[in-house]
Amino acid sequence: MNILKFGGSSVANAQNIAQCISIIKNKKQNNSVAVIVSAFGGVTDMLLQSAKHASNKETDYQQLLQQIENRHIEVVKSLIPATGQSAVLSHVKRELNQLETLLDGCYLLGELSERTKDLIMSFGEVLSSYIISEVLKAQEDNCSLADSRELIKTNSHFSKAVVNFEISNLLIQHYFDKNKAAITILPGFIAQSEDGHVTTLGRGGSDYTAAIIAAALDVPSLEIWTDVNGIYTANPKLVKQAVPIEHITFEEAMELSHFGAKVLYPPTIQPILNKDITLHIKNTFDPEAHGSIINNHFKAKSSNSIRGISNIDNITLVTLEGSGMVGVAGFSKRLFEVISKENISVIFITQASSEHSICLGIAESDAKKAKKAIDNEFNFEIKQQKIKPAILENDLSIIAVVGENMKNHQGLSGKMFSTLGRNNINIRAIAQGASERNISAVIDRKDVKKALNTLHETFFDDNTVQLNLYVMGVGNVGDKFLEQIASQKKYLKDHLRMNVRVIGIANSRKMHFDEDGIDLYQRKEILEAGEHLDAKAFIQNIKKYNLRNSIFVDNTASDVVSASYAEYLAHNIAVVTCNKVACSSAYSNYKELKDISRQYNAPFLFETNVGAGLPIIDTLKNLIASGDRVHKIQAVLSGSLNFIFNNFNEHTSFYDVVKQAQAEGYTEPDPKIDLSGIDVKRKMVILIRESGYEMEIEDIENHSFLPQECLDTESVDAFFESLRTHASHFNELYAKAASQGDRLKFVASFENEKANVGLQFIPKDHPFYNLEGKDNIVLFYTDRYVDQPLLIKGAGAGADVTASGIFADVIRIGNK
Structure with a gap:
């Protein structure tokens, strides 16, 4: 049996669902198919939002409900022939009427229990699985609809229920032993407690459903179909040079998914891990692409021990410190116990070897709750001034470098940290797992894109360095400079491993920015159509982009422009200039610029100040x-x-x-x-x-x-x-x-x-x-x-x- 799972983006609309059905039919030619589907893209969020609005006595939940209804009816009318729509629309309406009753109840009571929330959120998968099964039936396919709530049994821990595998495996096996349909559609994400209440399986729940069924049936492989070509070496939305990883181990995949790789979630892997079931990540919209294969039966062909780089945003560091912790047993135990009682997940841990402090990384949304609980637990020690109240640091992210063979290669951490340091990315905390499969560091959230690109460049791009230029002054010298950059771009990449991009240009009247790089052959027309020059906005844009290896090039003779060098350098933006004003100004200013350049590791080069191009x-x-x-x-x-x-x-x-x-x-x-x-x-x-x-x-x-x-x-x-x-x-x-x-x-x-x-x-x-x-x-x-x-x-x-x-x-x- 082939087991396929399609995510929310894959079933977001009628056109996408038609593509999924094409894949399903192709797969059923050689074997029967079990298909687990998520709610239509965005519907789960709309259901949760409508439930919260209703419980807060906000009547706009009704508008959200109407949008949900429109989404489902539109798909039915687009994919099912008119002669067969009536029964399907009636069924959908009945389900939506039940949903409306639940939301009205939340509004009247002014509350939303976890149990009711799970029931409301279940409607997304219930409706999507029903509609997709009816579309297949309308196309005369031998298709049946199975109810995951009847097959997967859990405890009553609503919103993140724990599966009873012993009972669930028997129910799944019994159903598929009797079911002879070529295609079986099942809703993902939802299950049922042993006392008969609807439960949900938490984040990545539909993937988890697919893994549970695959493990119960002991199939050789499981396919998860999504909107990308597999697990990437880094987030492709932030790192354009990222490429899919063709083959990766379960352990590496779990490390990457823990640290934010959103294609996969760690619980998904667990049911199939012990069964040695191969996992395929495939792209619904590019089905011929290789995707990613996850199992433990391969040896990496590449000598690169790094398999991927990932990140988690919205992190808060919670630090407990004080001299009273040194040599005193039990502090860590008490800290983790109080965090556990508050049901707060700890993402990152590091402790000073002096035992003077311990630092935890948690979700930013849990920060205030964690501080309150910790300060209450250690109230006596705080009053005695043995330790300080919990310290919170917000607006942080974790980046992680992951690879199974990292433990066999020396110097990787040094390479990672020196790469970040050269780009003035401050590291707030560091941790490395005992398995040595990952090195993780906490950095400012604003630096994540720069960090990911810089590390990817170091570990994956054959040491190709991307230089991002901002050019002020495009007259006589400046225009020749841009002309030279344009004509030598390919040579630089092929022979010097440099990818030089001009992100911003300006003359005395206009300026223009393009984060993807300006077409230098159209530079004059582009600049003429640009916005009015604002020197402050020019530097603010450079800071906002926060790109690695940023270089400000000054081709003017302006003392006003030269006065801005210190600000550029202090933000780790290199300065290259033919403008002699700064270096020939007061010696104190010249020395200050040199000092700032060294302090922030930002090159300050002015070779053309003397002798033009002569060295x-x-x-x-x-x-x-x-x-x-x-x-x-x-x-x-x-x-x-x-x-x-x-x-x-x-x-x-x-x-x-x-x-x-x-x-x-x-x-x-x-x-x-x-x-x-x-x-x-x-x-x-x-x-x-x-x-x-x-x-x-x-x-x-x-x-x-x-x-x-x-x-x-x-x-x-x-x-x-x-x-x-x-x-x-x-x-x-x-x-x-x-x-x-x-x-x-x-x-x-x-x-x-x-x-x-x-x-x-x-x-x-x-x-x-x-x-x-x-x-x-x-x-x-x-x-x-x-x-x-x-x-x-x-x-x-x-x-x-x-x-x-x-x-x-x-x-x-x-x-x-």
């Missing part, structure tokens, strides 16, 4: 980290100024060259920032600070080559006009350099803890003389590089190279 800062960091010490720096740090002076000659006006540099994107939007030396001072102070020296930007002398009138201009247009006015000044500078055989270079120098920037006449034998185009050059004189400096040279301006430098910083974060 200047990274090289300098490596020098310092290896114990070298910088004594002297000489550099040409402005690609724009180098471009200008390399192209300025007796045939070209200074004004025209600066205009060309601006048009080609080599200068800041306001070229005065470059020409005044401010930009070079910013770059130099960053290099000095990264070399280990404390210096303010005001400490760097600036020997400006611009006339004061140029410096005093208040707009870009006025600045350019001043360059025309003072053309003779710039021509004289060029003529003087040319007469000496020198070239003009704007040079930054640091030595003996003093620094200056300014225009210099560079002779032919100097390393800077042949610096062409927009190139930068830096010479580092250190303990190790004394006679011949360490030289870094290359293109130091331009949108493409700056964007590639930002890209390189993003990759550095992914490689951590």
Whole structure:
């Protein structure tokens, strides 16, 4: 015999029921079939809600009842021919009239006993099983309807009755020995006490019904049909990379189901566990999919000892602590006894080895009741100040990593906790079962999605790292950066195991977010249709998404945006920036950002602050980290100024060259920032600070080559006009350099803890003389590089190279 169970989502409506019937008919071709069905999807909740409303004297229970009636009548009219509907509708109406009488009674009495609640909730399965059996009969199938209440006997513990297997097994076997129907439909979830009252089997009760019948008939396998392709490596609603587990042991399945895998509930497994009955989890809406097979007859092909990651939400930690507990026997016994008396299930336990505290994880709904009971039990010790009143911590979740072979692999807990730590996920408590099949940890509920994805990435995704980017500034440099991300996305995934997604983008007017990732090839149109930019809303959205490996990319030159870096870093959001304002601001601010970055394990990278895409800062960091010490720096740090002076000659006006540099994107939007030396001072102070020296930007002398009138201009247009006015000044500078055989270079120098920037006449034998185009050059004189400096040279301006430098910083974060 084939035994199938269909859940509420599988029988939610006429279309879904038709799909179930197709599966049933296919299964009966080779064998008879027993089919256990749940209530139509959502009906059980509606029944419970209507009962509560009625007992609270709220008349809207009648509207809920009407909705329940409409749902069932709609299915009858959709699936049963008109000629056969009358008798079925009459039967359904009679059942619903009985339900209405019960609800009216609850309303009049103003109460709802557990016994009455079970009776009301039973109507969901009673109606669904009847209607589905009638649909099959209407299609001329040899079908019978069995009443689970006549076959499964329990005690009178209403809402979660305990099955009397000795009696139930005999009744089930006797019924199926006599029953010759090809298809037998049975309601799940419901049973009957030995004194004749309707009982229910609790959470997962329909699965439990199926397992009870399968065990009683000693069949080789049981199929549970649901709306997913089996048990997944993690909740697929939260982890999109999760995949079905094709084969899993009963013990692993029980661990995963205990820790929140909603496809299966632990009691379901128990009746079939000792009978060695294989359990199949199948998808009603994708019947050809493999699904999950649960038994103990397989050896995992994969070397991965982790089988799945699961979670339970709405957890409260209850902590009992105090010096009076140390060395005193009986505290744990009393604690668990009082929790048991309140019928509170303990999900998680951990105790300090010092015996100073013991911590329990329970459902949040039981928290207040638990605290009251515990404080009453330990009232004397609390008054004596030997222990503290019970401490409650709410808004928590438990995550669990599960696998049968975990005990044979070292370092898994370290890998788990370091993975969470890198993403700034705080662990409140830890427990590991003696069987070593799971490691569980309590974390803040808001971090669950990030934790599950991070752990799944570590244990299942071949170490593919997902980077989630939020890009502020999509103009010249920013657009090139997004273009590079789009074109290299496949390469990064295939060769570097990085999945780079852009979740948010913004310019000075608009912003747009997409948690699934923005289509970068449509970025301009998407952003244009976005919402108005709100800097506070931008960061709030990033916090709300709380995605792993979040990176804020600043492609602006805004001091307002740079002022937000601390907030990003303090929320474990990495910052990558070509904006020099923050790192060249007050030394205290620079140091604070560095400290916050270390404290919250959030990378703060700004390679493009100096030399665009050149690896200047990274090289300098490596020098310092290896114990070298910088004594002297000489550099040409402005690609724009180098471009200008390399192209300025007796045939070209200074004004025209600066205009060309601006048009080609080599200068800041306001070229005065470059020409005044401010930009070079910013770059130099960053290099000095990264070399280990404390210096303010005001400490760097600036020997400006611009006339004061140029410096005093208040707009870009006025600045350019001043360059025309003072053309003779710039021509004289060029003529003087040319007469000496020198070239003009704007040079930054640091030595003996003093620094200056300014225009210099560079002779032919100097390393800077042949610096062409927009190139930068830096010479580092250190303990190790004394006679011949360490030289870094290359293109130091331009949108493409700056964007590639930002890209390189993003990759550095992914490689951590």
